[in-house]
Amino acid sequence: xxxxxxxxxxxxxxxxxxxxxxxxxxxxxxxxxxxxxxxxxxxxxxxxxxxxxxxxxxxxxxxxxxxxxxxxxxxxxxxxxxxxxxxxxxxxxxxxxxxxxxxxxxxxxxxxxxxxxxxxxxxxxxxxxxxxxxxxxxxxxxxxxxxxxxxxxxxxxxxxxxxxxxxxxxxxxxxxxxxxxxxxxxxxxxxxxxxxxxxxxxxxxxxxxxxxxxxxxxxxxxxxxxxxxxxxxxxxxxxxxxxxxxxxxxxxxxxxxxxxxxxxxxxxxxxxxxxxxxxxxxxxxxxxxxxxxxxxxxxxxxxxxxxxxxxxxxxxxxxxxxxxxxxxxxxxxxxxxxxxxxxxxxxxxxxxxxxxxxxxxxxxxxxxxxxxxxx
Numbered sequence: 548x549x550x551x552x553x554x555x556x557x558x559x560x561x562x563x564x565x566x567x568x569x570x571x572x573x574x575x576x577x578x579x580x581x582x583x584x585x586x587x588x589x590x591x592x593x594x595x596x597x598x599x600x601x602x603x604x605x606x607x608x609x610x611x612x613x614x615x616x617x618x619x620x621x622x623x624x625x626x627x628x629x630x631x632x633x634x635x636x637x638x639x640x641x642x643x644x645x646x647x648x649x650x651x652x653x654x655x656x657x658x659x660x661x662x663x664x665x666x667x668x669x670x671x672x673x674x675x676x677x678x679x680x681x682x683x684x685x686x687x688x689x690x691x692x693x694x695x696x697x698x699x700x701x702x703x704x705x706x707x708x709x710x711x712x713x714x715x716x717x718x719x720x721x722x723x724x725x726x727x728x729x730x731x732x733x734x735x736x737x738x739x740x741x742x743x744x745x746x747x748x749x750x751x752x753x754x755x756x757x758x759x760x761x762x763x764x765x766x767x768x769x770x771x772x773x774x775x776x777x778x779x780x781x782x783x784x785x786x787x788x789x790x791x792x793x794x795x796x797x798x799x800x801x802x803x804x805x806x807x808x809x810x811x812x813x814x815x816x817x818x819x820x821x822x823x824x825x826x827x828x829x830x831x832x833x834x835x836x837x838x839x840x841x842x843x844x845x846x847x848x849x850x851x852x853x854x855x856x857x858x859x860x861x862x863x864x865x866x867x868x869x870x871x872x873x874x875x876x877x878x879x880x881x882x883x884x885x886x887x888x889x890x891x892x893x894x895x896x897x898x899x900x901x902x903x904x905x906x907x908x909x910x911x912x913x914x915x916x917x918x919x920x921x922x
Contacts, residue, residue, distance in 0.1 A: 610782045618674045619672065666773050690817035690821050695810075695813050724766055724779060767796055769791065830860035830861075831855075863912060863913045892915055
């Protein structure tokens with residue numbers, strides 16, 4: 548019994564002694580451990596202050612009040628018959644309401660809201676539920692743009708919390724971002740991740756003139772997140788969450804958001820004109836692959852594949868196989884990047900292009916037009 552008491556006492560003394568010695572060191576600043584390299588033990592020291600995780604509280608508090616819950620009701624034929632297969636409609640069909648949900652972002656304090664076109668497409672009734680007081684408003688559609696999968700709604704309200712918008716061109720791959728939305732009807736959900744890539748084209752916009760230059764993120768985005776906000780760590784909008792890449796229909800590590808710069812331009816056009824003022828160059832550009840690079844003597848930029856007769860590009864002096872390396876002062880290294888830069892402009896805008904032709908760099912100025920060829 549005496550031996551047991553002695554051992555316990557010795558253990559307690561050793562423990563308190565060790566704790567006292569540890570307290571004299573620089574607390575929680577340095578972690579050291581041994582790792583084997585080529586059979587020899589080598590001491591590796593890390594400063595834990597470099598491993599501080601980002602704080603998403605500010606982003607969440609700033610963005611969450613501006614993200615709304617959208618509920619839609621559509622009257623659709625709930626029974627497929629031979630009439631549907633042959634004629635596309637059934638006069639004797641069983642019409643009934645179908646509900647769906649999504650998200651939206653308040654962009655003005657007097658009730659303008661941006662969401663995805665696919666969230667409200669075909670809806671007969673759109674309800675918007677605010678985050679704070681859970682008050683429900685009936686929304687009207689101001690305008691939509693299937694080319695970018697964006698839509699603008701309006702509710703009759705005042706003094707609403709609106710989101711701050713950042714310049715998405717300043718967003719960098721690897722930067723932390725937060726997705727805010729209402730996945731699976733779970734309102735006001737926040738998830739975090741990083742920017743995995745920029746300028747992604749995933750061919751999901753089913754339109755004659757699609758504009759796809761998505762921000763890719765590994766922040767969890769699920770059904771119901773569509774139309775919600777992707778924000779930086781300051782809570783500023785950098786994108787509108789739009790799509791996921793998944794075999795199951797649920798989050799699988801790949802989410803995509805429309806850059807805030809495209810959102811801002813489309814929203815302003817819809818509010819000002821009721822539709823998007825899309826600008827055209829009068830040419831089709833293509834990516835430069837390995838085979839084309841040898842022929843064009845350049846692996847940077849995009850090249851003119853088709854030049855439309857009497858279009859802005861031809862009028863400015865461009866030729867087929869010209870290599871475009873810049874739009875204004877922005878370098879373009881893909882068709883997606885070129886289309887994105889043109890998407891920021893309206894018909895009538897003048898755009899300077901830096902072009903490589905036969906080893907010589909030239910500059911041309913295009914006057915952009917609408918699809919009818921006017922400004």
